[in-house]
Amino acid sequence: MAANSGRFFSLLTLTVALFFATTTTVAEIRFKEIRSDDRSTIPFDEFGFTHNGRLDLNVSQISLSNPNPHIRTNPDKVGFFLCTRESWIHVVDQLRDGEIACPIDSDVVKQLFAFNQLNGTDRINTSFKVTDSNQFSLVFTNCVPFLRVSMNVQSAMYNLDAKSGHRDYLSAGKTILPSIYFVFFLIYATIICVWLFILYNKRLSVFHIHFFMLAVVTLKALNLLCETEDKSFIKRTGSAHGWDILFYIFSFLKGITLFTLIVLIGTGWSFLKPYLQDREKKVLMIVIPLQVVANVAQVAIDESGPYGHDLYTWKQVFLLVDVICCCAVLFPIVWSIKNLREAAKTDGKAAVNLMKLTLFRQYYVIVICYIYFTRVVVYALETITSYQYQWTSVVASEFVTLGFYVFTGYNFRPEVHNPYFALDDEEEEAAAEALKLEDEFEL
Incomplete structure (x- = not known):
């Protein structure tokens, strides 16, 4: 019994x-x-x-x-x-x-x-x-x-x-994935060409961060190309024939550069200040090793199949590490706003920087929405969607990611009068005056 x-x-x-x-x-x-x-x-x-x-x-x-x-x-x-x-x-x-x-x-x-x-x-x-x-x-x-x-x-x-x-050899709900990934690769290849054209025409107002953005988009395109070949070979032969290795390499590099880009933009590196504070450097030193662990977990999950040994443990590791990374990249943003708000009470230049960071609030909201959708909503779609339509979660994730890249590139594009980068003299005086009035009102 x-x-x-x-x-x-x-x-x-x-x-x-x-x-x-x-x-x-x-x-x-x-x-x-x-x-x-x-x-x-x-x-x-x-x-x-x-x-x-x-x-x-x-x-x-x-x-x-x-x-x-x-x-x-x-x-x-x-x-x-x-x-x-x-x-x-x-x-x-x-x-x-x-x-x-x-x-x-x-x-x-x-x-x-x-x-x-x-x-x-x-x-x-x-x-x-x-x-x-x-x-x-x-x-x-x-x-x-x-x-x-x-x-x-x-x-x-x-x-x-x-x-x-x-x-x-691809499941019924995954058989069109090679075509989907290749279409998105062509879209990102087009974005790369457009971005290069913008950098050339606006070269007098280009910062280092813009070249970093180019690197992120390039790695994303290469990642999609390798994933296209990976799924294509599996579809035809049942084996990735080594393309999965390149896919994991570019996934690792893309993940690190994307998180780093969010940290750098959030702290205003390159176009607000040419340096990072010690705490911000520590965040990057934490995020990068965690991304290594996350990618190792992802490889273990993919290669072991749906019922592999210790699959549940690797999933928990991946989820925990991914959540920590997503939270960590938001901390420098909060620190920067807090420090500049305190300094702005006595420093007019800091007041201008504070207004610049205030303009980033929309971007911070988009970052949070992007993280939430790609980590929570996409997983929910995978869970509730019928097996014939498993490709829909991939399309949803790639469209949101594409929108996030386009939004970031458009708002932080090299532009002389881009409000994210510069404020004229009148705006500087208005910023300082606004902070003084705010302090008087609080008193």
Whole structure:
């Protein structure tokens, strides 16, 4: 009874994993080694199939061992099956009500292979047709108490094109991602050309920060190009062929430069002052290592698949680090306003700088909205959107990011009369006078 209870709670744990598994991971050919594992359920991968879906399953070096000689090994209770998230919840209900003794016996799952079909061999090499359009998870179940299983599992999930018959290793909701990323790459390439034209024509009013902006946009474009090639190769072959490495490199550089740019703009570096205070430097020294950790976590999440080892831990690390980075870049802005407000009471020049920073408030609001949307709203879209439309969260995130880049470039473009950069003499006097009146009113 205790063993059955333990297996039941293990099934409940898998249900939670199925529910909370991120849908951002794209499927590909995966290989996993299982060694002396006695878990009742082991999820492997998740994929959105069309009506022309296929699953190639290659299991080798299968070994079964039971340290309890009094329990008979029943191989028909050990095997692989496919199930949707909804059907898995129904399976758990059936187990709880005693209708079935093992998930592989349920009528709501697609049984693929039970180990009683091995016929004395230690390997499985077979292909299955999936004609039901839905998102399925490949799951291994072991309903024999204390039975330990060792095996090497290679799975390949893909859809066949109805006309050409070519394999598509991207999930049904992700198959158009290469085209989406390439369109956004072309948009950013156009922005780079426009920005270079602006820098050349306004070269007398160009600051160092404008070249830094150019670097950020360039890295974003290269990141999109690598992601296009990464998804294209996965779509055709099931493997990224090294493009994922370049993608991670440019993602890392893009993340660091973007956070650094927000800090530099928020503190007024280059166009308000040519230096950073010690506290602002410390923020950058904190943000950059945290971005390293965040990118390591992202690599671990992407490469391990939706049910990888320690996936939940890596997700928590990534979320925590990302939140810390987002909060940290806002601190220098607050410090700068506070310090300038205090200095402005006695320093007319500081009063002008305070007015300049006051003009940044709109930008600060946009930064917060950008962070909130890309971290919270996009995740919500991934969770609630049907598997066929998983691409919509990517489009939403890229459009918001594009809007943020355009807004930043437009408001901080090199311009002699740009209010973010300069105030004329009359505005300087008005700023100082306004602060004096404010102090008198407070008194």
